[in-house]
Amino acid sequence: MTEQVRARETARPRRTGVPEATVARLPVYLRALHVLAESGSTTISSEALAQLVGGGSAKVRKDLSHLGSYGTRGVGYQVEELVFHISRELGLTQGWAVVLVGVGNLGHALAGYGGFTSRGFRIAALLDSDPTRVGELIAGQRVRPVADLDAVVRETGVSIGVIATPGGSAQEVCDRLVAAGVTSILNFAPVVLQVPDGVDVRKVDLAVELQILSFHQNRRALSATGLVPAQGISA
């Protein structure tokens, strides 16, 4: 193992860890860079990129510096080069297989969402517990019964599971995914999933975001009436 690490380290100076806050922004940079590439731009400065994603240029530079030293002083960054390095850092070149459980409205939206496949994710299967939905054709995939979950995971080498079921069945689906060997789960159901150590869960809660917005809207309304001191707005 030691020589493998050594070999990598001499090939390119690898940092041990990219900060979590940076990881969360890399996909945003990536999308902006894809747009730039399509529009024909070949280079971009940290200042211009910051403008596109909303933030400061110093933050952009520090973020990108965690991937390596891929900029040119006085010039900026090569768009294509950055796309490559960010994609690799995010593991998007791996072509992960994803299984999506629950094809209600949200599941439909996710299955048809170009952002998944265009970033190298391969939807290996769509599953649903509702027999009336099984067999339906969505985005070129036929919906299979959840009973197939185990088989699907083993057959297709799925590493990421997406849960878009109602809250009530999410934990059960999660348990089955974990039992089948899935170690990364993206959860859209409005529950906090309990998972064993070694399983990574991320949650997207549509209502949470609206409530955060409500907080700020409320603050603004209150400060307008003078009930609380005015606060800055993260516009």
Place this chain on the structure above:
Amino acid sequence: MTEQVRARETARPRRTGVPEATVARLPVYLRALHVLAESGSTTISSEALAQLVGGGSAKVRKDLSHLGSYGTRGVGYQVEELVFHISRELGLTQGWAVVLVGVGNLGHALAGYGGFTSRGFRIAALLDSDPTRVGELIAGQRVRPVADLDAVVRETGVSIGVIATPGGSAQEVCDRLVAAGVTSILNFAPVVLQVPDGVDVRKVDLAVELQILSFHQNRRALSATGLVPAQGISA
């Protein structure tokens, strides 16, 4: 104005600002507390609540302390009381009117999502630019043309706009919302919106979360092969 502040301040000791990280967790606490209330629990300790939402008890206590001192030492917190205080802090008692633009699959999912209405949001209107979708009945609401946007906002006192359109039309819809007077926007389209100062935008990007998951999955795969040092997993 001064006496209003005074009156409020003596009624309950108001802190000037709740940290952003805390605000982001309040909706999560709120959901857990609603579940607890339904199951008949009347009190909950910070330790037990931490268990439910995933986190440490000290964090829970510090978060709740920003709302005021509503716990009882040796006992815990009153579930109903916490629900009330968190709801008020988040402005959920205001009954905000929300306008949803774009009723594709995602828009359908959002319109039918119970988490919105059950938290006090009122969907004032559904809008879509596609004439074939206008007139459709979704969750008891008839879809109206985007041309009505201005009228809808003015008539119904909308304060929050939700954008669930394709990326291409999101900025235009955003501009129209802002022009009509909307100051809070929840954006599901995969673009960074440009807004004037004083407008609050929050973004939910379905693909971003998947890419963050991919990063960790990739890290795990690499560390298994010894190419990079092992990293902890935020399970």
Place this chain on the structure above:
DNA sequence: GTTTGTGAAAGGATTCACAGCA
């Protein structure tokens, strides 16, 4: 002149640990 890469400083958030109260 322009723009990167990065130490240093500043600002937040989390965790620790315990005094204080029921």
Place this chain on the structure above:
DNA sequence: TGCTGTGAATCCTTTCACAAAC
């Protein structure tokens, strides 16, 4: 005894500011 509320310490993130490189 049990649990909250909170200063103090620690850790993480952002911002500043400037030397080095083009």
